[in-house]
Amino acid sequence: MKFHTEYLTFNVPGRVGFINITEKCEAAVATSGVREGMLLCNAMHITASVFINDNETGLHEDYKAWLEKLAPFDASPERYRHNRTGEDNADAHMKRQIMGREVVVAITSGKLDFGPWEQIFYGEFDGGRNKRVLIKVIGE
Amino acid sequence: MKFHTEYLTFNVPGRVGFINITEKCEAAVATSGVREGMLLCNAMHITASVFINDNETGLHEDYKAWLEKLAPFDASPERYRHNRTGEDNADAHMKRQIMGREVVVAITSGKLDFGPWEQIFYGEFDGGRNKRVLIKVIGE
Amino acid sequence: MKFHTEYLTFNVPGRVGFINITEKCEAAVATSGVREGMLLCNAMHITASVFINDNETGLHEDYKAWLEKLAPFDASPERYRHNRTGEDNADAHMKRQIMGREVVVAITSGKLDFGPWEQIFYGEFDGGRNKRVLIKVIGE
Numbered sequence: 001m002k003f004h005t006e007y008l009t010f011n012v013p014g015r016v017g018f019i020n021i022t023e024k025c026e027a028a029v030a031t032s033g034v035r036e037g038m039l040l041c042n043a044m045h046i047t048a049s050v051f052i053n054d055n056e057t058g059l060h061e062d063y064k065a066w067l068e069k070l071a072p073f074d075a076s077p078e079r080y081r082h083n084r085t086g087e088d089n090a091d092a093h094m095k096r097q098i099m100g101r102e103v104v105v106a107i108t109s110g111k112l113d114f115g116p117w118e119q120i121f122y123g124e125f126d127g128g129r130n131k132r133v134l135i136k137v138i139g140e
Numbered sequence: 141m142k143f144h145t146e147y148l149t150f151n152v153p154g155r156v157g158f159i160n161i162t163e164k165c166e167a168a169v170a171t172s173g174v175r176e177g178m179l180l181c182n183a184m185h186i187t188a189s190v191f192i193n194d195n196e197t198g199l200h201e202d203y204k205a206w207l208e209k210l211a212p213f214d215a216s217p218e219r220y221r222h223n224r225t226g227e228d229n230a231d232a233h234m235k236r237q238i239m240g241r242e243v244v245v246a247i248t249s250g251k252l253d254f255g256p257w258e259q260i261f262y263g264e265f266d267g268g269r270n271k272r273v274l275i276k277v278i279g280e
Numbered sequence: 281m282k283f284h285t286e287y288l289t290f291n292v293p294g295r296v297g298f299i300n301i302t303e304k305c306e307a308a309v310a311t312s313g314v315r316e317g318m319l320l321c322n323a324m325h326i327t328a329s330v331f332i333n334d335n336e337t338g339l340h341e342d343y344k345a346w347l348e349k350l351a352p353f354d355a356s357p358e359r360y361r362h363n364r365t366g367e368d369n370a371d372a373h374m375k376r377q378i379m380g381r382e383v384v385v386a387i388t389s390g391k392l393d394f395g396p397w398e399q400i401f402y403g404e405f406d407g408g409r410n411k412r413v414l415i416k417v418i419g420e
Contacts, residue, residue, distance in 0.1 A: 053186045053233055054222075056222060082338045082339040083338075090339060094346055106145065108276070115184025136386035178418060193373055193376075193377070198362045206351065253285070255324025
């Protein structure tokens, strides 16, 4: 059984942004030598997501506006108790729950077994600092 | 180590619908011969979900109404930038994030290791065309 | 290849509550003897979640208020069709979709491969009865 572990680091300017990490995941599968198995890719920080969706800029803008409506940024201590601790990122902890922490992708014949439009994204909701993403490949 | 891969195809009439795929996942476990391991089941399209919840028609109607409120269908280019590309399904990309892309289920003693009410559903949010679901079983 | 399966039981008073189960997951990894692999931890009930986020009481209160706003409790048969079946927990089935059913965590060098703040929580949305959580560890 083969295992391969990689850590990616991102520093996204601004509060919210999306980065396509599909190629990095594909490279990790190639490095691992796994032909059949699974890839786990997850944010290691709790105000960020890894998710699979469309590589379309307009949709990403839609996601930003939609998440802002569902869980508005508000640094004041009134709306969110978490922001009474000195933090200002309670909204980011909520946005991350909507978009998810991780994806698990099948590996078949040495490739990520994807539908036609599936792409893997890192989603940042509290940017401006270094944050890590984990890739774990297991299989044979 | 054993691996088994299957692809299901669905064509759901209308925009939104849910299909119980539990038996198909159970059959994949039986075919695989895996006694201990994991099953991954994911939508291969980015306007659809695979999720685990209750096999109750009223609840499914509730989900439809709730998702429509959180992310309304609107084909016009005003509300969603994605729909300026000629698409009309930005809402479906959002509904899918709420309901999730995939489930990972434990296999114990050759069976899906489920609680009393867990059932696996395909969730369609932009129907009327063929779409695929992947099942990957790994274990021993 | 090694496999280890555990079931935890919780009985959360009130409707909604969060329990930190990180130590129980760490103990399962230690018991399994797995050095490289993955841990799956999922709610076995469909009105509960397992999720990874911050061990901060104020944030948990924020989650409760936010989920109540997105999917309000309403036992009456008017708002939710599911509650025409004699149930009163349709809201809990929705809250669970936002927070998710399961987490998959990498195991590296015999430990959960976590970022600095990642903690695993059981999230209850329809408490006052015994409910189970599954932990499955696979690897070598």
